[in-house]
Amino acid sequence: MNIILRELRANLKSLLIWSGIVILFSLVGFSKFSAFYGNPELLSILDSMPAPVISTLNMNAFNLTTVTGFFGIMVMYFSLILAIAAVMWGSDTISKEERDRTVEFSLTLPVTRGRVVIAKTVAAAVNCIALLLVTWGITVVGAQNYQPDEQFYKFVSLTMLAFLFLQMIFLALGIFLGCALKRHKLAGSLAMGILLGTYFLSILSGLTKDLEFLKYFTPFKYFDAAFLLRESRLELLFILLSLGIVAVLLAAAYASYSKRDVYI
Amino acid sequence: MSIIEVNHLTKYYGKSRGIVDVSFNVEEGEIFGFIGPNGAGKSTTIRLFLSLIFPTDGDAKVFGKDCIQFGPELRQEIGYLPSEVFYYEGMKVLDLLKYSASFFKKDCTKRLHDLAELMELDLNRRISDLSYGNRKKVGIVQGLLHQPKLIILDEPTAGLDPLMQHKFFNLIREENKRGATIFFSSHILGEVQRMCNRVAIIKEGSITEIKDMKTLQKDQYKKIRVTADGLDDDIFQVEGVSEIERENGTVSFFFKGDINTITGLVSKETLSDLTIEDLTLEEIFMHYYE
Numbered sequence: 001m002n003i004i005l006r007e008l009r010a011n012l013k014s015l016l017i018w019s020g021i022v023i024l025f026s027l028v029g030f031s032k033f034s035a036f037y038g039n040p041e042l043l044s045i046l047d048s049m050p051a052p053v054i055s056t057l058n059m060n061a062f063n064l065t066t067v068t069g070f071f072g073i074m075v076m077y078f079s080l081i082l083a084i085a086a087v088m089w090g091s092d093t094i095s096k097e098e099r100d101r102t103v104e105f106s107l108t109l110p111v112t113r114g115r116v117v118i119a120k121t122v123a124a125a126v127n128c129i130a131l132l133l134v135t136w137g138i139t140v141v142g143a144q145n146y147q148p149d150e151q152f153y154k155f156v157s158l159t160m161l162a163f164l165f166l167q168m169i170f171l172a173l174g175i176f177l178g179c180a181l182k183r184h185k186l187a188g189s190l191a192m193g194i195l196l197g198t199y200f201l202s203i204l205s206g207l208t209k210d211l212e213f214l215k216y217f218t219p220f221k222y223f224d225a226a227f228l229l230r231e232s233r234l235e236l237l238f239i240l241l242s243l244g245i246v247a248v249l250l251a252a253a254y255a256s257y258s259k260r261d262v263y264i
Numbered sequence: 265m266s267i268i269e270v271n272h273l274t275k276y277y278g279k280s281r282g283i284v285d286v287s288f289n290v291e292e293g294e295i296f297g298f299i300g301p302n303g304a305g306k307s308t309t310i311r312l313f314l315s316l317i318f319p320t321d322g323d324a325k326v327f328g329k330d331c332i333q334f335g336p337e338l339r340q341e342i343g344y345l346p347s348e349v350f351y352y353e354g355m356k357v358l359d360l361l362k363y364s365a366s367f368f369k370k371d372c373t374k375r376l377h378d379l380a381e382l383m384e385l386d387l388n389r390r391i392s393d394l395s396y397g398n399r400k401k402v403g404i405v406q407g408l409l410h411q412p413k414l415i416i417l418d419e420p421t422a423g424l425d426p427l428m429q430h431k432f433f434n435l436i437r438e439e440n441k442r443g444a445t446i447f448f449s450s451h452i453l454g455e456v457q458r459m460c461n462r463v464a465i466i467k468e469g470s471i472t473e474i475k476d477m478k479t480l481q482k483d484q485y486k487k488i489r490v491t492a493d494g495l496d497d498d499i500f501q502v503e504g505v506s507e508i509e510r511e512n513g514t515v516s517f518f519f520k521g522d523i524n525t526i527t528g529l530v531s532k533e534t535l536s537d538l539t540i541e542d543l544t545l546e547e548i549f550m551h552y553y554e
Contacts, residue, residue, distance in 0.1 A: 108342075110338075
């Protein structure tokens with residue numbers, strides 16, 4: 001418990017900064033949306049745009065003139081922000097101790113390395129959930145001017161649940177890289193590289209039917225916003241896949257960190 | 265009972281050498297010196313005791329238990345002061361020490377405040393505002409607040425002023441009297457000589473000698489410099505003198521043996537200066553072992 005509390009306190013500043021980013025981004029988004037809201041001319045402009053552009057921007061499923069449709073577009077950006085925050089917190093929470101050389105203190109205390117990994121994972125997960133609640137809150141607050149209906153609230157809640165899975169996958173990835181890599185400087189950049197790689201895969205998989213199989217390799221496609229809006233449920237296959245990935249990554253993190261040399 | 269037992273302990277970092285086939289024992293109640301130049305493997309050995317790194321071969325036991333397998337349990341009774349201390353920069357000294365204390369089964373509050381008072385440590389400052397010496401003081405309090413049975417010191421005096429060094433050594437002696445065993449790694453032979461009962465010398469990853477302090481002192485060379493007008497350096501051609509050098513009327517040489525031989529010789533001269541000093545460890549390594 002003492003490790004968790006210390007980590008939460010140490011991470012607070014970073015949480016506030018990320019919350020600021022989410023809030024600022026939402027405010028800018030909503031202010032742009034005010035121009036589209038209830039504006040039928042926009043639809044005809046969108047219709048004249050080439051199909052791949054529409055697909056890349058994830059606009060085929062959504063009616064941009066309603067607040068539900070607008071949030072559907074925002075999902076893509078929110079997911080990127082939340083995933084980046086998660087993967088960075090994950091890799092940083094382990095590797096910062098080697099970077100700042102505090103590991104010579106923290107691991108010479110009477111604790112097992114496993115307990116350290118678990119406590120840090122819990123603290124980073126709390127951070128992720130807090131940022132998710134901020135995202136949820138600002139979305140609901142921002143939508144108040146645009147007559148949100150019941151479908152909107154349902155869609156937002158479901159999407160937040162999907163975000164939670166996404167965050168946990170990338171958090172686990174970050175933790176795993178922080179634990180497994182001997183060169184701590186590599187953990188953060190490799191984590192970001194993998195994140196951006198899977199993000200581009202998710203765009204590719206949306207472009208043509210031939211590339212659709214790629215969706216199994218990118219967490220960004222596990223819970224597609226269009227599917228969530230249409231079906232109002234998460235796909236069981238991808239829930240299980242997500243939980244499996246998180247479990248494997250965390251187990252590997254635990255095992256590798258318990259056995260490796262720390263470099264000071 | 266041996267507090268530390270090291271058996272054929274070997275550590276390679278990839279291909280580069282850490283330590284090779286190191287074996288020794290530290291007995292209960294000893295102050296055991298561990299000396300060697302930079303890069304000889306002192307810190308590697310200590311980090312193996314603390315299971316920060318894992319041995320390539322061999323093993324080390326602390327309190328009779330394997331220090332990898334029982335690491336967390338053993339560290340309840342180990343106090344460690346690293347050569348450079350790094351703590352969480354944003355924390356206040358008191359919060360950091362309380363955090364450290366929270367991992368130990370016993371209540372350390374009183375000892376924490378007593379030690380801080382003794383070392384004249386301001387508990388309300390932030391770690392990031394502290395000087396190198398003050399950080400070291402935090403390290404001393406943090407390493408000793410749980411009254412450990414084994415205290416591991418890795419070049420502990422770097423950064424401390426002479427007054428604090430004195431206080432620190434008194435503190436360590438007190439801990440030793442209380443029953444704590446001290447493992448004292450250093451490259452400053454003087455402090456090891458003053459403190460330790462026994463000493464192991466490590467060079468390029470291997471133990472070259474383990475000696476009783478008294479034996480080592482008897483074997484100890486002195487560095488002597490004599491300045492006098494018209495001094496003939498041939499008078500120093502006696503048993504035990506080596507490496508005579510002459511420079512601007514000053515004769516310097518190494519001497520091993522009864523010091524009265526030298527004082528007898530120089531008493532016939534009119535001296536303008538005379539210094540007799542212990543060799544630094546570096547000089548011993550250069551003169552004695554190569």
